Amino acid sequence: MKKFLLSIAFFFLFSIESFTHVGHYNNFNYLEYELFRNNKSIGYHKYTFNRDGEKLSIESEVSFNINKLGVNLYNYYAKSEENYIDGIFNSYSSKTKQNKKDRYVNIMLDPSKKHLNIDGSSYKGKADKDFIVGTWWNHEIIKADAQISGISGRIIEQTVTFLGKKDVKIGNKIYKTLHFNFKSSDQTLPESKKLNTDIWYEENTFLWVKAAFDKTGYWEYRIKKVN
Numbered sequence: 001m002k003k004f005l006l007s008i009a010f011f012f013l014f015s016i017e018s019f020t021h022v023g024h025y026n027n028f029n030y031l032e033y034e035l036f037r038n039n040k041s042i043g044y045h046k047y048t049f050n051r052d053g054e055k056l057s058i059e060s061e062v063s064f065n066i067n068k069l070g071v072n073l074y075n076y077y078a079k080s081e082e083n084y085i086d087g088i089f090n091s092y093s094s095k096t097k098q099n100k101k102d103r104y105v106n107i108m109l110d111p112s113k114k115h116l117n118i119d120g121s122s123y124k125g126k127a128d129k130d131f132i133v134g135t136w137w138n139h140e141i142i143k144a145d146a147q148i149s150g151i152s153g154r155i156i157e158q159t160v161t162f163l164g165k166k167d168v169k170i171g172n173k174i175y176k177t178l179h180f181n182f183k184s185s186d187q188t189l190p191e192s193k194k195l196n197t198d199i200w201y202e203e204n205t206f207l208w209v210k211a212a213f214d215k216t217g218y219w220e221y222r223i224k225k226v227n
Helices: 002-017 140-141
Strands: 030-037 041-052 054-066 071-085 088-098 100-110 115-120 124-128 147-150 155-170 173-184 196-202 209-214 216-227
Touching: 030 054, 124 147, 140 155, 155 196, 155 209, 173 209
Parallel strands: none
Antiparallel strands: 030 041, 030 216, 041 054, 054 071, 071 088, 088 100, 100 115, 115 124, 147 155, 155 173, 173 196, 196 209, 209 216
């Protein structure tokens, strides 16, 4: 019951304070995360924020590889661009290379501004305009009924639970964070498709600090650099 009440309180807090959509990121120009698998560093995820008047463009690059006994088992590389106008989502596009497999997605706000149009390697069609691309940096994702895969355009209906305030230590710095868990609402999905990810956002700035999930190993994104 206590956890339920805390969830209501913090969803209300985010609803009040995040009315400017991505406005809380006005002071950030660059974010860099280090990616770990089973506590071993395997790659990076970088975001660059570009502003031109009322336009905001976020360019992202992700790269990691998994090696075992000197053998390269898995390579991953993705680039994306996410665009906002006056704080409102306008478009997203990405290209991903998973070993030899190519995946993509293009998402546009419909001219009517009533829905999103998705053209992806896993889904093509319309989506609710309040669904958020699952790139994690935007804390507004905690309020969305579903997130859209930034790799393939797949729509993932989600249940978000607030797990409390937590101190997260990364390097020599301790972050005061809000801890959330994201799970797939559809429990009939195969395990490989289910969402079950923990996300930590800094309490005062809503900066994405850390992410963790367990899937063929324990994975973590940890904040490394902020400008």
